[in-house]
Amino acid sequence: MNYQNPILPGFHPDPSFCRGEDRYYMVTSSFEYFPGLPLFESVDLVNWQPIGHCITRESQMTFTDALPNALGIYAPTIRRIKGRYYVVCTNVGTSDHGPGNFFLWADDPHGEWSDPIWLDLPGIDPSLLEDDQGQIWYCGAHQGIYLCQLDLTDGSHGPRIDIWQGTGGADPEGPHIYQKDGWYYLLIAEGGTGYGHMVTMARSREITGPYEACPANPLLTNRSLPLPIQGTGHADLMEDENGNWWVVCLGIRPLEEFPKRHILGRETFLVPVTWQQEWPDFGVNGSVLPEMAGPLPGNPSAVDLQQKAYDFFDDFSEASLATAWNTLCRPRDNQLMPTAKGLAMVVSREEKLSGQTWLGHRLQHLPFEITATFDLSEASAGLNCGLNLFLNPTHRYDLVVEKTATGNLVKATFAMGPFGREEEFFTFKETTASLRIKGDTKTVIFEALNPAGEWQKLTEVPLHYLTTETGGIFTGPYVGLFARGEKETAGKVYCRSFHYHGRFDF
Known part of the structure; x- marks a missing residue:
């Protein structure tokens, strides 16, 4: 079924989503704005309803109002682990305003979220994975991509393990690890969050590596293409209730005139994914388009997918x-x-x-x-x-x-x-x-x-x-x-x- 991009218009960067019991949940970055970490719910992955925020109390988080602005909440990841919802994230701030990585949890995403559990771990863009053995892994970006084991009860963690430096693009960041068919797939962003942004992937039989790069990298990018959507990257991958795969990513929509400028900020886009043997194919030849097609869950009607106002x-x-x-x-x-x-x-x-x-x-x-x-x-x-x-x-x-x-x-x-x-x-x-x-x-x-x-x-x-x-x-x-x-x-x-x-x- 055809649907329109973006699925979250306006300032909604760094999306991450997960499956719940009978619907899907998504969070995005919010930087210096309060409440923080906007939370959305959907049954079809296209129509997303705001249901609240993860950071709603000043006691949870202190954001700096130092200049320049655009500090605060960067690049969250949401996951459902053992029936509980977790959001792991970074507060980028000043030394007196609580910077660092943390996670929050809630048994019901519609309710109050916990106070943060702060993590003594460097870098930005954290992610979580529960592997097939029930072990929790933390993956982050700091001088490359690293991971460690994590205890979700108190935030204690094992030693750091460096696993990948990316393909050579600037700023390897935004890592997520997924387990499928005996492989660990590592998805990251490279090229910086601008017109050179791209999504790359590597895989390994062991979560600790070594990781081999996908020969078709980058798997997702609109760079150097005459498309109305640019700057695509910082993606998260998910299998829906019907066994179909999807990616959400950020992107921008520049004005047609020169020089290139975009008005509405970094927005959220949805991309269908298919697996060809052991590597995925993203979008249309690795591109994100304003109109895309895929087997959406929830049986939405064509009317539901054509937002007019x-x-x-x-x-x-x-x-x-x-x-x-x-x-x-x-x-x-x-x-x-x-x-x-x-x-x-x-x-x-x-x-x-x-x-x-x-x-x-x-x-x-x-x-x-x-x-x-x-x-x-x-x-x-x-x-x-x-x-x-x-x-x-x-x-x-x-x-x-x-x-x-x-x-x-x-x-x-x-x-x-x-x-x-x-x-x-x-x-x-x-x-x-x-x-x-x-x-x-x-x-x-x-x-x-x-x-x-x-x-x-x-x-x-x-x-x-x-x-x-x-x-x-x-x-x-x-x-x-x-x-x-x-x-x-x-x-x-x-x-x-x-x-x-x-x-x-x-």
Whole structure:
């Protein structure tokens, strides 16, 4: 059956998946965003529903807000071992903010996950394997690929065993080991997470080696090919309930224009796998395509696999924030509070990374339209609030309402690395403000509801300043709600409603 890629659009890099009792689960990297480690569930491997996060409590993990950003949670692996779900991962941080490798567990992925068990093991991109003898192995990347035996009760481990250096590509990382037909298959990423990214494989009769490289390496890559998907790599392999094999991997979708730039971050793609004798074939001649075909589990209909639009609406009437929302680095319960009037946003100087109280939803679609309504009835002079497109603190577009002594000023501010500008539009007296940001693959348009009750186009700006090639590292853009002020606390502002509408045209 044909299906569309990506299966997780927008900023969802480094995917890993596993089989559960009657469905499949997947996690991706989340870097500095909280809650961390987004968790998804599916019955057909194409339609994935968010069910929560593995890191939901500040007591579990401390993320650094040091600059540059894009530190935090890197490259998780999820596995089901003896009926329990484990996620092993790396927190990349500073010495005072808990860096290192760790694992968490849960008996039910929908419930609370454990506190981390920290591992005295170097490197990044850890993975787990339970072999046919019931032994647990940890595999990681540090000056090549290594493994050791691991005790899942306390994190103690055996000696390090170096097993493979890859095929000679840059940055051998993202290792996973699988056991099949008397072989141990080692799957890794090489070439760096960019346009030279690729997936390679080696195998051995013994888990400790020696490993022989697949003669058809790289098994998966879109490098140097005129395809709309690029940068494919960091893959995870799985056999489904029907005995069919699949790979999930990350990739990017650059704009058609030159120079090459991509907007939505590193996304998650699904690739069918077939085994020819003792080595697998990935995708179509080792490539990932926007439309692919395979024997999907769960018997989905063709209608189920043709997503046309995405709508997310929130009036913040629930006691807790929806799964789609993220803050930066830690929970903000004292700054972001759902109330009967909407989301109360209280300004705090604690927010070093963005300089504001901020709540974000991944930008996942092109074109898109974001609308929000704010209540400034309790705001003090000097408070700003609004909508923004946020890649990081130095690359962001803000559509702003500023509370002044003479009224509410609508303006826009743009941060584009060392450059920036500000535009002012109109002032109004009402305490309610409605703002809109629209965009496609080229342009972002700012609009506001003017005093006459009409939507007024304010300005437009190219979108490419928010691409990874221009100003990012490992993350992707968000659409955000924000509040900020010059004083320690400048009152509060309420967001009454937020509506995200996106289409799958790109």
